[in-house]
Amino acid sequence: MGRKKVTTYQKLKVLTLLQAGFSYENIRNQLGVSNGCISSIAKKDELKLPLENRPGQGRKKLTTLKEDRYLLNLMKKDRRTSSRQLASDWNSLHGKSISARTVRRRLFNAGYKSYTTKRKPYRKPSHCSARLK
Numbered sequence: 001m002g003r004k005k006v007t008t009y010q011k012l013k014v015l016t017l018l019q020a021g022f023s024y025e026n027i028r029n030q031l032g033v034s035n036g037c038i039s040s041i042a043k044k045d046e047l048k049l050p051l052e053n054r055p056g057q058g059r060k061k062l063t064t065l066k067e068d069r070y071l072l073n074l075m076k077k078d079r080r081t082s083s084r085q086l087a088s089d090w091n092s093l094h095g096k097s098i099s100a101r102t103v104r105r106r107l108f109n110a111g112y113k114s115y116t117t118k119r120k121p122y123r124k125p126s127h128c129s130a131r132l133k
Contacts, residue, residue: 087102
């Protein structure tokens, strides 16, 4: 299921409720946070530590910002290129290998969406001339 991110605002709410004398159960039911979260916030307050999460938490990205920009430039050269083709082009030029899914994520985060071109009926020259007549 994964861990839910608790914002600094929620942590401050927990801290004020703790200082007001509410029980862990009341706080948990009111704000929807776990007992462990409430306990760690109480410990941080006791030790006078900041409530914010430390920077650098979580898995690091495989590509840097510069490499992401390079990937965007690759895509802009030919917008019809598939994510698999972009990934193979990128992999051939760099030492690291990234998947097509990673390429799609990077492009989506840059504001690009995937789409399929609409299918149009094929028009023969006879169709065009008949329409003009």
